[in-house]
Amino acid sequence: MSRVRQVDVLIVGAGPAGLAAAARLAAARVPRVEVLDREQQAGGVPRHCAHGGFGTWPHLLTGPAHARLLVTAAESAGAVVRPGVTALDWAGPLSLHTVGPRGPETVEARAVVLATGARERPRSARLVPGTRPAGVLTTGELQQAVHLYGQRIGERAVVVGAEDVSYAAAATVRAAGAEVVAMLTGLPRARTRPARAADARLRQGIPLLTGTTVAELLGHGRLSGVRVRHGDGREAVLSCDTVVFTGDFVPDHELARRGGLTLDTGTRGPAVDGSLHTSRPGVFAAGGVLHPGESAATAAHEGAHVAGAVLEALAGAAAPDGVPLSVTPPLRWIVPNRVTPADRGLPYLLRTTAHLTRPLLQVTQDGRTLHRRRLARAVPYRTLGLTARWTRLVDPGGGPVRVTLGDR
Amino acid sequence: MTAAGRGPRGARGTARPATTQQRSKDVTVTRQGPLPASPYDVTVVGAGVVGSAIARGLARHPRLRVALVEAQDDVGQGSSKANTAILHTGFDATPGFLEARLVREGARLLAEYAAATGIPVEPVGALLVAWDEEQLAALPRLVDKAGRNHHPDTRPIGPEELYAREPHLGPGALGALHVPGESIICPWTTTLAYATQAVRNGVDLHLNTPVRAVGRDDGTHVLDTGRGILRTRWLVNAAGLHADTLDRALGHDDFTVTPRRGQLLVFDKFARDLVRHILLPVPTALGKGVLITPTVYGNVLLGPTAEDLHDKRATGSTAEGLEGLRDKGRRILPALLDEEVTAVYAGLRAATEHEDYRITAHPQQAYVTVGGIRSTGLTASLAVAAHVRDLLADAGLDLGPAGELEPVRMPNLGEAFPRAYQRPELIAADPEYGTLVCHCERVSRGEIRDALTGTIPPAGLDGLRRRTRARAGRCQGFHCGAALRELFEEAGG
Ligand SMILES: Cc1cc2nc3c(=O)[nH]c(=O)nc-3n(C[C@H](O)[C@H](O)[C@H](O)COP(=O)(O)OP(=O)(O)OC[C@H]3O[C@@H](n4cnc5c(N)ncnc54)[C@H](O)[C@@H]3O)c2cc1C
Ligand SMILES: Cc1cc2nc3c(=O)[nH]c(=O)nc-3n(C[C@H](O)[C@H](O)[C@H](O)COP(=O)(O)OP(=O)(O)OC[C@H]3O[C@@H](n4cnc5c(N)ncnc54)[C@H](O)[C@@H]3O)c2cc1C
Numbered sequence: 001m002s003r004v005r006q007v008d009v010l011i012v013g014a015g016p017a018g019l020a021a022a023a024r025l026a027a028a029r030v031p032r033v034e035v036l037d038r039e040q041q042a043g044g045v046p047r048h049c050a051h052g053g054f055g056t057w058p059h060l061l062t063g064p065a066h067a068r069l070l071v072t073a074a075e076s077a078g079a080v081v082r083p084g085v086t087a088l089d090w091a092g093p094l095s096l097h098t099v100g101p102r103g104p105e106t107v108e109a110r111a112v113v114l115a116t117g118a119r120e121r122p123r124s125a126r127l128v129p130g131t132r133p134a135g136v137l138t139t140g141e142l143q144q145a146v147h148l149y150g151q152r153i154g155e156r157a158v159v160v161g162a163e164d165v166s167y168a169a170a171a172t173v174r175a176a177g178a179e180v181v182a183m184l185t186g187l188p189r190a191r192t193r194p195a196r197a198a199d200a201r202l203r204q205g206i207p208l209l210t211g212t213t214v215a216e217l218l219g220h221g222r223l224s225g226v227r228v229r230h231g232d233g234r235e236a237v238l239s240c241d242t243v244v245f246t247g248d249f250v251p252d253h254e255l256a257r258r259g260g261l262t263l264d265t266g267t268r269g270p271a272v273d274g275s276l277h278t279s280r281p282g283v284f285a286a287g288g289v290l291h292p293g294e295s296a297a298t299a300a301h302e303g304a305h306v307a308g309a310v311l312e313a314l315a316g317a318a319a320p321d322g323v324p325l326s327v328t329p330p331l332r333w334i335v336p337n338r339v340t341p342a343d344r345g346l347p348y349l350l351r352t353t354a355h356l357t358r359p360l361l362q363v364t365q366d367g368r369t370l371h372r373r374r375l376a377r378a379v380p381y382r383t384l385g386l387t388a389r390w391t392r393l394v395d396p397g398g399g400p401v402r403v404t405l406g407d408r
Numbered sequence: 409m410t411a412a413g414r415g416p417r418g419a420r421g422t423a424r425p426a427t428t429q430q431r432s433k434d435v436t437v438t439r440q441g442p443l444p445a446s447p448y449d450v451t452v453v454g455a456g457v458v459g460s461a462i463a464r465g466l467a468r469h470p471r472l473r474v475a476l477v478e479a480q481d482d483v484g485q486g487s488s489k490a491n492t493a494i495l496h497t498g499f500d501a502t503p504g505f506l507e508a509r510l511v512r513e514g515a516r517l518l519a520e521y522a523a524a525t526g527i528p529v530e531p532v533g534a535l536l537v538a539w540d541e542e543q544l545a546a547l548p549r550l551v552d553k554a555g556r557n558h559h560p561d562t563r564p565i566g567p568e569e570l571y572a573r574e575p576h577l578g579p580g581a582l583g584a585l586h587v588p589g590e591s592i593i594c595p596w597t598t599t600l601a602y603a604t605q606a607v608r609n610g611v612d613l614h615l616n617t618p619v620r621a622v623g624r625d626d627g628t629h630v631l632d633t634g635r636g637i638l639r640t641r642w643l644v645n646a647a648g649l650h651a652d653t654l655d656r657a658l659g660h661d662d663f664t665v666t667p668r669r670g671q672l673l674v675f676d677k678f679a680r681d682l683v684r685h686i687l688l689p690v691p692t693a694l695g696k697g698v699l700i701t702p703t704v705y706g707n708v709l710l711g712p713t714a715e716d717l718h719d720k721r722a723t724g725s726t727a728e729g730l731e732g733l734r735d736k737g738r739r740i741l742p743a744l745l746d747e748e749v750t751a752v753y754a755g756l757r758a759a760t761e762h763e764d765y766r767i768t769a770h771p772q773q774a775y776v777t778v779g780g781i782r783s784t785g786l787t788a789s790l791a792v793a794a795h796v797r798d799l800l801a802d803a804g805l806d807l808g809p810a811g812e813l814e815p816v817r818m819p820n821l822g823e824a825f826p827r828a829y830q831r832p833e834l835i836a837a838d839p840e841y842g843t844l845v846c847h848c849e850r851v852s853r854g855e856i857r858d859a860l861t862g863t864i865p866p867a868g869l870d871g872l873r874r875r876t877r878a879r880a881g882r883c884q885g886f887h888c889g890a891a892l893r894e895l896f897e898e899a900g901g
Binding site: 039084138148 | 674
């Protein structure tokens with residue numbers, strides 16, 4: 001039989017979100033704060049992001065340095081960080097079955113925070129046809145191979161995607177001594193800072209194929225090339241021994257789903273309100289699991305934010321009800337995705353699928369306008385921010401709140 | 409607590425899966441270097457599920473020196489690794505065909521073998537769903553056929569019972585045929601178990617050994633392989649898709665293999681609750697059609713297509729194939745299409761111009777051909793092996809006395825049975841079984857180590873996947889790929 005242990009707060013996932021939450025809770029003198037991570041090292045994805053850009057300005061760090069800092073902060077505040085332990089499933093509304101080298105355990109908590117992060121959709125989930133050769137990676141696997149294990153990855157790589165993470169992948173390929181044959185995206189242009197795109201294209205000589213998709217993977221045993229299709233239907237074969245599928249993030253929502261928590265239809269992560277309560281009292285969520293693909297800083301910020309609501313819950317406060325918050329196309333998702341009049345502080349994150357100039361962002365409830373703002377532009381897959389200052393206008397007994405983006 | 413300790417498959421109290429424990433005789437598994445110079449009594453060409461079963465069957469005769477030779481770097485790399493993994497009852501086989509008998513016998517033999525060996529099997533049963541009047545009208549004929557194939561418990565059910573059994577089925581089904589005996593099985597463990605048991609009982613396994621030409625010299629076959637000459641008195645051709653080529657090299661023109669491709673989609677484990685039976689279409693002239701079935705690993709399969717090709721290496725998927733499958737799947741189980749796809753693969757069936765298996769003995773030549781084992785070979789494998797052994801004996805091979813095979817116990821990959829991480833006693837004895845490396849599939853470092861040091865170690869990460877499921881889950885290596893490569897390389901792979 002498995003041992004049963006009690007803690008005050010159990011946090012699943014020792015990435016930026018979970019560690020930031022742990023540090024804040026332990027600093028607030030919650031006695032037993034525990035963070036589990038199924039990896040052998042705590043720190044989450046930044047562990048293998050060898051590039052800079054983590055932390056907060058002016059204290060910018062590399063990913064691994066950032067990860068170490070977060071672990072130290074959580075531990076020195078008094079939280080217990082337990083790597084090598086996997087949360088398997090729920091044992092009760094606020095308890096989880098776990099397993100690690102010391103065997104199975106059931107951990108009962110007074111509050112649970114899900115900070116399980118996100119991953120990239122692999123080739124199979126993207127339904128890319130062709131053979132199944134070696135040499136097909138996601139950025140996560142590539143970065144770990146190169147930066148954590150010093151493995152060789154191949155000679156010639158094609159990078160699929162042209163967003164920030166894709167450029168990080170291209171840099172990792174080059175750091176491993178291989179050549180980036182090309183980057184490609186189905187979109188009309190790169191989704192990164194112009195300077196970064198220009199640097200890759202001009203200074204590093206990496207061609208960017210826009211409006212281009214992968215039609216087929218070729219090769220037996222090892223990848224021998226990718227057949228690509230351009231917007232006008234023309235096809236070409238790029239010869240390469242490695243292909244990296246980047247971006248297209250999905251939340252690691254296994255526990256949220258197994259627990260029957262309400263999921264948001266847009267993000268597929270757990271639905272949360274502005275205090276990051278999920279649909280189950282006492283269970284909270286923060287970080288990449290809510291908005292796959294957002295930055296580590298956002299995740300860490302949310303981790304700190306969720307600590308406030310967890311403290312209130314430990315003090316006996318009930319979660320306010322709130323109403324659903326939803327978007328209409330071209331908006332794809334919004335986080336948080338429930339709203340209560342008490343929500344304050346955490347800005348909303350929005351994703352759009354269309355390119356719009358000077359669009360109007362509007363928040364309405366039952367035909368009533370709660371907020372409107374004209375934006376300079378909206379770019380596909382680039383996050384838009386929305387202030388939370390209008391939430392006090394929400395009628396908690398009213399209908400759903402809708403966010404729209406349009407010309408008028 | 410979890411399923412640990414329930415152990416429906418008997419005692420599992422040992423600290424390590426049996427694969428590493430039971431090595432008794434000298435084991436010969438080679439991947440390179442010269443081949444033995446002295447002639448074998450019997451050589452089986454092709455280490456698929458069929459060839460491995462035959463080699464295992466011959467291993468029961470300790471006086472025989474037997475070789476199993478395989479062109480690729482691992483066992484089970486041909487059709488045997490990429491099928492729909494169903495242990496068929498054979499209810500719809502053509503009565504009187506050799507295939508009908510071998511499938512029926514094979515299903516029983518394999519079910520027993522699986523229970524003794526730890527190969528996961530789940531007897532979920534099948535439903536042949538009728539979507540129009542014509543299909544509905546075909547069901548009584550199938551009941552009759554099932555009866556003639558010795559499956560009297562097959563019966564038609566109405567829409568009410570059908571939807572009660574399968575609440576997520578798409579709208580419009582008129583009824584179904586319920587086939588209680590159909591089961592799902594792990595094809596990878598099956599092939600590996602046969603080959604492992606054969607090898608532990610004295611069969612020499614030579615991988616990376618393509619047979620390129622055959623000659624005859626002084627009453628023995630002289631096989632010209634990629635690793636030099638191999639001599640053998642008796643020859644069994646179980647070369648799957650290439651059985652026709654080898655057969656021609658021996659002077660026969662019995663059949664031609666036309667590879668029939670089957671593409672499949674594997675859906676995420678979250679889909680498992682959507683389906684309880686194997687959902688088969690009512691068969692038409694074009695073959696068995698597209699099915700939806702749970703897998704023993706807790707996923708859901710949608711497929712296969714049936715495309716006649718000429719290229720025996722065309723194991724790629726196509727955009728049209730996948731789109732067609734999704735269209736068909738959407739009708740059968742609409743909610744399935746909302747789930748993530750975990751894997752896409754394609755297998756080739758060894759179809760021929762004949763409807764039955766092509767198993768033929770050529771006594772003057774000391775040769776048996778096992779051809780045309782197209783879409784039921786996993787199920788029939790043990791019966792094919794017994795049949796081939798009888799043919800060899802009838803043709804004049806002196807088998808010598810038969811002994812008992814030393815049993816093998818395979819690590820469990822099925823979700824219906826306790827996995828290593830769910831067994832506290834195992835972890836207490838060795839914490840490596842509590843250290844998970846592949847998170848999606850919950851594969852421990854202990855299981856990976858065992859596979860890497862097993863009787864037939866994997867030649868690469870794909871072989872490791874088929875032995876442990878590591879890297880077969882929804883992240884496809886995002887989290888664990890690099891760590892697994894490290895473990896593989898450390899092991900000297
Ligand atoms: C390849 C890649 C490159 C990136 N590059 C950048 C960048 O340059 N800059 C930037 O700001 N952001 C970057 N990001 C995004 C950033 O990594 C994430 O926003 C951030 O890591 C999210 O933090 P998190 O704590 O929510 O999740 P994660 O960092 O993903 O951590 C989640 C943790 O939960 C653990 N876990 C999950 N399930 C369980 C379970 N059941 N039991 C135990 N543990 C569990 C995981 O092991 C993991 O350690 C990148 C992301 C990726 C994938
Ligand atoms: C899509 C699909 C779905 C299927 N579904 C099922 C199912 O649900 N249930 C079921 O029972 N069956 C099913 N089958 C059928 C089953 O998979 C096959 O019948 C079985 O795997 C055949 O095994 P085999 O050993 O004959 O062939 P293979 O597995 O192809 O093995 C033949 C081996 O011979 C080797 N070889 C070939 N030529 C040479 C040479 N010259 N020298 C050395 N080695 C050589 C090959 O490398 C190969 O490993 C399905 C098949 C497919 C493709």
